[in-house]
Amino acid sequence: MNAELAEVTATMRGRGEWEHRRFFPPGPKLALCLSGAESTLADLSETELVEVAAAARRQTAWAQARELAAIAELARRRARDEQDDHPDYRILSAHESVVEEVAAALSLTSESAATQVHLAERLHTDLPETRCALEAGQIDLPKVRAISDLTDHLPADVTATVEEAVVERASEQTTGQLRRRIRRIVQRLAPEQLERRKREAIAGRRLEVWETPDGTADLSLRDLAAADAHAIHNKITAMAHTLRQDGDVRTLDQLRADLAHQLLRGTPLPEVARAVQVEHTEPSATAAPEPTTASGPREHDTASVLADVIDARLTQVTEHARMQGRLNGLSARLQLAVRDIDEQLATVRDALCAAADHRHIGYRPPAAMRKVIEDRHPVCVFPSCNRRSNRCDLDHTTPWREQDGKGRTCPCNLAPLCRRHHRTKQTSGWALFQPWPGLLIWITPAGTWHIVHPERHLE
Structure with missing residues (x-):
C-alpha cells in the first residue's frame, strides 16, 4: 500500500466503523417481518420506510x-430421465416439455x-455467483438477466x-450501468464474440x-x-429544432414523432425542415464513452x-440514531458526519491538488x-442516472465563490x-459531497446515503 493511501486510511480508521452496512437477510423470517398490515407503516420514520422498501426488494x-432453482431442478431431472429413453421425434424433447410445463x-x-x-x-451451471447474489437479495432479477x-x-x-x-458492484448500479460495465469488459476479453453478436443482432433487424x-x-x-439509429434520430431532431425556431408550438417530442410519421408515409415535409442537412457526427449513445481513467491506480485505490x-462510519451513525429513537433527524446527522470526514481529508486532498497543479482561476x-x-x-x-456526462453541467460540488476562493474549479471539486x-442537489434536504476526487456521497432527505465511485475498467 502506498504512503498516501496509508496516510488517508490511518486518518479515517480512528473514527470508529462497522464492517459493512448490515441488513436483515431475505427468507422466511424477513417475510414474517414484512407481513404486517399497511397501517403499521404509518408509525415508521422515513428512514425506516426506505428500509422496508429495500427489504421487500x-x-x-x-x-x-x-x-x-425449482425450474432448474425440474429441467435437470427431465434431462436425466431422457438419457435412459430412446428419443422419439413425434414427441417433445425433455427440454421442450419442461418449457411447456413452466408456461402452463x-x-x-x-x-x-x-x-x-x-x-x-x-x-445453476455457468453463473453460480450471480445465483447466490440473487438468493441473498443483493441484486434483483433484471440485473441477473443483464x-x-x-x-x-x-x-x-x-x-x-x-x-x-x-457481481460485487452490481447492487450499487442500475441495470443500464451494469450493462455498460459488462460490455466494456467483454470488449476487452472477447472482442470477436461481441462483434459476432452485434452482426447477428443487426441481421435480425425488424419493424415492430x-x-x-x-x-x-x-x-x-x-x-x-447503433450509428444508423443515432444518425436518424439526430437528423429528425435537427429538423424538429428548426421548426421550433420557425415558430411551431408543438413540443420537441411531438415534432419528432410527426416528422417520422411524415417521412414514413411519404408526406411532403415543411420547406424549413427539408432544408435541414445534418451529418451524424456524435458517438453512439447506446453506451457511455469508454473511460480512459483520468485518475491513476493510486487515486482510485484510495477512493475505494x-x-x-465512509460507508462504515455512516452505518455507525445510523445505528446510533436508531438506538436513540432519533431516525427522523438522521439526514442532518449524516451530513455532519460527512462534513467531518471532508475536513479530516482536506490537508491530504489539498496537497494532492497542489502537486497536480490542476486548479483553474475562473x-x-x-x-x-x-x-x-468526463x-x-x-x-x-x-x-441511477445514465445521461452522458458530455451533455451534463460540470457542477462545483462546493459552490464556487470568487470573493473568498471557496469551491475551486478543479477535478477535486x-x-x-x-x-x-x-x-436535485440544490433541493432542501439533499446534500452532495466530494471528499476525494471522483468519490461522491449523496445524502437523501430520508436519511439514506449513496456512494458514487469513479468509473474504471476491469479491476
Whole structure:
C-alpha cells in the first residue's frame, strides 16, 4: 500500500466503523417481518420506510431465486430421465416439455417460459455467483438477466471472469450501468464474440408494432446498427429544432414523432425542415464513452478504501440514531458526519491538488479539465442516472465563490450532473459531497446515503 493511501486510511480508521452496512437477510423470517398490515407503516420514520422498501426488494429477489432453482431442478431431472429413453421425434424433447410445463404453471407464453428455463439453467451451471447474489437479495432479477444475456455464448473462462468482476458492484448500479460495465469488459476479453453478436443482432433487424393500453400503438425499428439509429434520430431532431425556431408550438417530442410519421408515409415535409442537412457526427449513445481513467491506480485505490470507511462510519451513525429513537433527524446527522470526514481529508486532498497543479482561476473549467472529469465519470453522478456526462453541467460540488476562493474549479471539486439532478442537489434536504476526487456521497432527505465511485475498467 502506498504512503498516501496509508496516510488517508490511518486518518479515517480512528473514527470508529462497522464492517459493512448490515441488513436483515431475505427468507422466511424477513417475510414474517414484512407481513404486517399497511397501517403499521404509518408509525415508521422515513428512514425506516426506505428500509422496508429495500427489504421487500430483497425478499422478492430471494423468492425469484427459489422459483428459478425449482425450474432448474425440474429441467435437470427431465434431462436425466431422457438419457435412459430412446428419443422419439413425434414427441417433445425433455427440454421442450419442461418449457411447456413452466408456461402452463406460470401463465407464460412458450417464448417467455423458454427464456425463464434458459436463465434458470445458466444460473445453476455457468453463473453460480450471480445465483447466490440473487438468493441473498443483493441484486434483483433484471440485473441477473443483464449478466446472463451479455455473457451468453461466451467462452466459460470469459464468463467466469466477467461474473467475478461485476457481481460485487452490481447492487450499487442500475441495470443500464451494469450493462455498460459488462460490455466494456467483454470488449476487452472477447472482442470477436461481441462483434459476432452485434452482426447477428443487426441481421435480425425488424419493424415492430404493438398496441398500448391507452388505445394507441407503438412503432419501433429494432436492432439497427447503433450509428444508423443515432444518425436518424439526430437528423429528425435537427429538423424538429428548426421548426421550433420557425415558430411551431408543438413540443420537441411531438415534432419528432410527426416528422417520422411524415417521412414514413411519404408526406411532403415543411420547406424549413427539408432544408435541414445534418451529418451524424456524435458517438453512439447506446453506451457511455469508454473511460480512459483520468485518475491513476493510486487515486482510485484510495477512493475505494475511503468509500468503505465512509460507508462504515455512516452505518455507525445510523445505528446510533436508531438506538436513540432519533431516525427522523438522521439526514442532518449524516451530513455532519460527512462534513467531518471532508475536513479530516482536506490537508491530504489539498496537497494532492497542489502537486497536480490542476486548479483553474475562473468559474468555467477549460476543455482539457472537462475531458478529465468526463473520462472519470462518463455519466451523470446521480446513482441511477445514465445521461452522458458530455451533455451534463460540470457542477462545483462546493459552490464556487470568487470573493473568498471557496469551491475551486478543479477535478477535486467538479462532477457531471444532468440538469434534473443538478436541481436535485440544490433541493432542501439533499446534500452532495466530494471528499476525494471522483468519490461522491449523496445524502437523501430520508436519511439514506449513496456512494458514487469513479468509473474504471476491469479491476
